[in-house]
Amino acid sequence: MKNQRQIHSSLAVLLVSDLEASKAYCRDMLGCEVTEWWVIRDGFAGLGV
Template identity: 55%
Template sequence: MEDKVKAKVENSLSVLLVSDLEKSMKYYEDALGCEVNEHWAVRDNFGLGFKLIQAKDIEDVRPNKGSWNTYAYVKTHTELEALYLELKTNGAIIASEPKVSEQDWGSWKDFSVRDLDGYVIGFGSGNKND
């Protein structure tokens, strides 16, 4: 059987329909530290990325209920704490404060922020060490 070459996916984006594109773009830039243009809102070289689209109707803006819309991995607990402090200082809406949960394999620490339309972005790390 012939070995197939598997193409590599470099990154992915969450597509979010927003109620006010200009306000959302400003929030993602100022509060979340994203580089924002007419196509994307990204940070850390597409480590976190969004495609923000103006909703035609407010009913089209539908954040997940009781869950995240996006979840991003951060390498260490130290970096996660630094990110939390950065976002909080920049005015991000904190949905949940950092918390640690113990697992069989170690500890997981996470927190989340909410955008202006209620979309929740979670950040987590399973590595205590730097």
Template identity: 75%
Template sequence: MSKQIHSSLKVLLVSDLERSKTFYRDVLGCEVTDWWAIRDGYTGLGVKLLQANSLEDVCPNKPAKGDMQVAYDIYCYVENWTELDELYTEFKEKRATIVIEPWIDSDSGPWKEFAIVDPDNYCIAFGGTNGY
């Protein structure tokens, strides 16, 4: 049997590497090194931050056809709504820019989510079911 993938990292080209490292450390609570920003171990949020050559290289996703006006660049699954609400409160207290306030999609699980943006407008969403 072949090995299963253990984890992955999202690679982001950023306009100001030090500013991004500060945001991921101070606002998102990540362990930040020269190689990555990690929260909750290698199966949690994992991002590799790289200095872009030019501002044109910083490219947050565009919304998909028919989607809402915000496009997700990273999506983080959270085990239950209590943890999701705690993350929302933590990020709000640290003055994260909330672009989608917590909402519940009753047709999908039900599913609850919210989203923030980093200094380069990469959108990071957090969501999950209520422990089902």
């Protein structure tokens, strides 16, 4: 049997020039909960800031 590997997670990095404005956009326009470290939407907390 061939050893099959799966990707369990991935990471996309978006560089922004204004972190506070980006966090406000996620909160105000996308309806996400924004903490110091995460952007959370519908229970998914996989977006780090």
